């Protein structure tokens with residue numbers, strides 16, 4: 217790619233970017249949220265027409281790139297936002313863009329299709345029935361399907377835009393093995409990730425983007441982590457984790473769960489407390505119940521057959537979002553796109569959404585104090601460093617990480633009694649992470665109780681006052697601040 221420029225109204229997403237991919241290499245593409253990574257990839261995929269620049273494949277210039285010609289040229293993409301068709305089943309999604317098998321010339325041979333897709337999935341070590349509809353799958357499973365789609369008919373170039381943010385450690389390792397075996401067969405890979413340790417593990421070269429410009433391309437061997445971060449941030453980065461006093465005094469309990477058992481058996485006899493001014497981590501391996509518990513407090517997912525939840529000492533039966541918000545709970549859901557945002561609405565509208573009444577002139581007319589809402593939104597955007605044209609921009613046009621920040625802004629504005637964060641830093645760049653950890657601590661210092669649910673042991677150790685570990689729905693360990701380390705957390709998760 218030579219001199220690639222892509223301009224959106226109010227934003228130069230990519231400016232004169234040169235990028236080259238060698239045969240058989242894994243080339244990482246990194247940069248902060250909004251740096252232009254996904255845009256560059258979408259230009260390559262023929263989704264966005266470029267405003268300037270040239271693209272060559274094996275030396276041949278490519279003029280009119282569309283998603284179809286890109287596919288024909290042997291390029292396969294796993295986009296950041298998945299782009300699966302939810303109403304289609306797994307097999308249909310996977311063959312999308314490739315010819316269906318036919319019988320008698322014009323009838324789709326479903327049996328053969330399902331068998332073929334089944335064998336592709338099996339090769340990838342994925343056990344999902346090809347006939348299941350995509351919308352019934354978990355997020356991690358949907359990622360597996362997206363990966364299978366990209367690998368269904370082998371291309372010469374595979375582009376992955378943050379494929380691992382929703383995967384477990386084990387799945388990540390499997391994916392890496394897979395990628396390496398494809399590379400051994402001659403595929404070249406462009407790999408985007410905010411997990412920089414993955415860059416060092418997987419890639420041979422790395423290209424850094426900042427504010428739509430290319431900073432550099434370099435061999436991974438000739439650079440270390442802090443240097444890479446410095447290139448991304450454009451200066452020395454702030455400290456990632458805040459300083460936390462040991463044995464800080466906390467207030468009275470905000471959340472108390474008392475011997476909770478869910479009907480589906482994913483949570484068993486779970487008792488825990490979160491106090492005012494306290495950040496409590498909750499973790500486990502995939503399916504251990506931590507993510508499920510977070511959502512259940514908002515009345516989503518698990519229902520309880522016994523036990524009870526108290527909020528500020530009063531019984532609370534999680535029924536739904538309105539209920540939860542009314543009782544002072546905020547939730548940053550793991551799946552921001554489908555559960556945390558309304559893409560067609562503007563940034564300011566999303567930010568005030570959980571706080572609407574506060575911005576109404578009076579409840580009868582339902583007219584919103586637009587100027588005030590806008591000002592508040594702008595302030596949140598500034599403190600979270602949300603990269604956007606302005607508060608009037610529709611959320612769907614923001615980069616992935618910036619969308620996540622909008623979800624956070626919504627709850628920071630409201631100052632909930634209890635803030636439940638479910639994997640809040642997925643897809644978030646390093647400096648925004650530091651920002652978020654700082655904000656979480658500040659919210660706790662101001663009196664909120666925080667339940668920090670995450671699968672990243674590192675960040676739990678960095679941000680929590682204590683961490684609770686679940687295994688198969690049961691609470692199996694509690695680690696206090698002075699003993700906290702990523703190592704300790706991982707050991708407890710695995711039962712070591």
Ligand SMILES: Nc1ncnc2c1ncn2[C@@H]1O[C@H](COP(=O)(O)OP(=O)(O)OP(=O)(O)O)[C@@H](O)[C@H]1O
Pocket residue numbers: 224225227228229247248249250251252253254255256296603604605613614615616617618643645
């Ligand atoms: N369709 C669009 N319309 C308007 N602006 C857009 C559009 N797509 C991207 N942008 C803007 O272009 C810039 C680059 O976005 P891009 O999605 O490429 O970032 P990114 O590097 O992938 O970030 P992240 O790590 O958060 O995914 C951002 O400021 C974003 O708001």
Ligand SMILES: [Mg+2]
Pocket residue numbers: 253254255296377615616617
């Ligand atoms: Mg992106």
